Amino acid sequence: xxxxxxxxxxxxxxxxxxxxxPDVAPWEWLKHIAAACATIEGxxxxxxxxxxxxxxxxxxxxxxxxxxxxxxxxxxxxxxAKTDIRPGAFIRNNVIVGEGCxxxxxxxxxxxxxxxxxxxxxxxxxGDSILGNRAHxxxxxxxxxxxxxxxxxVVRAGDATYETGLRKFGAILGDQAEVGCNAVLNPGTVLGRxxxxxxxxxxxxxxxxxxxxxxxxxxxxxxxxD
Numbered sequence: 001x002x003x004x005x006x007x008x009x010x011x012x013x014x015x016x017x018x019x020x021x022p023d024v025a026p027w028e029w030l031k032h033i034a035a036a037c038a039t040i041e042g043x044x045x046x047x048x049x050x051x052x053x054x055x056x057x058x059x060x061x062x063x064x065x066x067x068x069x070x071x072x073x074x075x076x077x078x079x080x081a082k083t084d085i086r087p088g089a090f091i092r093n094n095v096i097v098g099e100g101c102x103x104x105x106x107x108x109x110x111x112x113x114x115x116x117x118x119x120x121x122x123x124x125x126x127g128d129s130i131l132g133n134r135a136h137x138x139x140x141x142x143x144x145x146x147x148x149x150x151x152x153x154v155v156r157a158g159d160a161t162y163e164t165g166l167r168k169f170g171a172i173l174g175d176q177a178e179v180g181c182n183a184v185l186n187p188g189t190v191l192g193r194x195x196x197x198x199x200x201x202x203x204x205x206x207x208x209x210x211x212x213x214x215x216x217x218x219x220x221x222x223x224x225x226d
Contacts, residue, residue, distance in 0.1 A: 003029060107126070181199045195213070
């Protein structure tokens with residue numbers, strides 16, 4: 001299971017490529033987000049901000065980004081071109097975002113990497129997670145990033161078990177993976193490219209590419225045909 005099986009770092013994030021090798025397990029990228037963010041130099045000093053916007057620490061925003069009436073951004077944070085930051089977004093501590101993304105209203109982002117075209121539009125939590133190109137969350141999707149027993153997170157894929165060594169690990173979504181409204185991705189959930197989780201499910205483990213996880217009555221996978 002390699003990062004290259006799930007996504008390719010887009011050209012917009014090429015400056016961070018030395019930190020994210022394609023030949024390692026995708027969750028290994030989580031361990032390097034902080035180091036990648038340590039290279040960020042802020043560009044917001046002196047920028048006129050709406051009264052309800054708070055920016056602290058090194059924050060780099062592409063010049064074409066329009067800030068909403070209110071949001072909080074605590075660096076280190078890097079956000080690429082044509083990204084829509086919506087009211088109430090809370091973006092904090094080691095966040096990298098590519099081009100053309102949506103950081104939605106009342107959404108929280110922490111220690112995560114979002115590639116190009118990612119849409120996280122309404123009432124979502126994305127912590128210690130990686131979302132591939134054009135991944136999409138419905139309203140209310142939560143990436144749970146800490147086990148109740150606070151033990152290191154393991155990834156289960158069929159008969160295989162992978163020790164990640166990570167105490168905090170939310171979810172990894174391959175390119176074009178989608179999650180329906182109010183679903184919960186338990187710690188260590190991994191979705192292949194174009195995998196889909198139907199609304200309101202709580203899922204764990206590995207969901208293969210181009211399959212749909214649904215409950216009838218237990219969680220099953222069926223091929224995705226679109």
